[in-house]
Amino acid sequence: MTDLKYAVITPVRDEAEYIAETVESMAAQTLPPQKWVVVDDGSSDRTPEILDAASAKYPWIEVIHRLNRGFRKSGGGVIEAFYDGYRSLNGTKWELLVKLDGDLSFAADYFQKCFAHFSADRHLGIGGGVVCVSENGNLVEEAPGDPPFHVRGATKIYARACWEQISPLIEAPGWDTIDEVKANMLGWTTRTFRDLKLTQHKATGAGDGAWRNWFKNGLANYVTGYHPAFMIAKCIKRATSRPGSLEWIALWAGFCSGYLKSVPRVDDARVIRYLRQQQVRRLSGRSGIYG
16 A cells, blocks of 8 residues: 555635645645645635645645636536646656545545555445535535445545546536446446545535536536436435425526537437436336445
8 A cells, every 4th residue: 555656636716715724634644645736727815825835845736827717617617627737647657546626624544545445446446535514513424315326526536447448527517427427337336435534614516606506416417418207306305305495496407407508418328328227227226326
């Protein structure tokens, strides 16, 4: 394990309030990365200054500054920034590639323990810890209803052999589901490490607002290629589990908007076919990637 090489890419935008905690967590790791590329995606707060100071202190941190496009580009913007960071890895040796958000804190042995899972399972292609938020001093899982094959986009670790088969990531909402679906289709396993927790200091989608975030999730489900029957079942479950909430309406509206606006879907019919087969299996009570 001590010889394991990994690289980390962190796209950030206006994370001055939290990025220092992520820097501290990375600096404390028992297994430091070969390189950590932090891509400032046009921040207008003190994020660039904090990152430049961190880069001056730690030689394994590289900061890339992108021009401010003037708005937050949901879904696709983070992947554009990610690939700016990825291109700077030329010449860097790595066996595991990490996509990490800039509003997280985690234990000093987080990556060491994550990589133990990969060492124990040669078929593991994508993994990551449980993303939690702090409530009354306790860590609570942010999305306990996620399917077992899903790894939160905030903390993705790709085994190199898997990465080379599934890349590139799509520059659209749903990128963090399509990668896993494709990996499973190709024979890899993907899962969250239930024994490892990270603290997320800003709720997912906080930059978009609640309605826009759920609308974006619905659109992401369309882009991914969700079966309409599965999406209906998902919305019904959301409506009945949280009476009075408008989340299910935003989800459905986002999903339908993909049809109405003829938004391009993932350009791989095999992936959509595989995903829908798995969703039909779930609806009919048969086992698959959904459990």
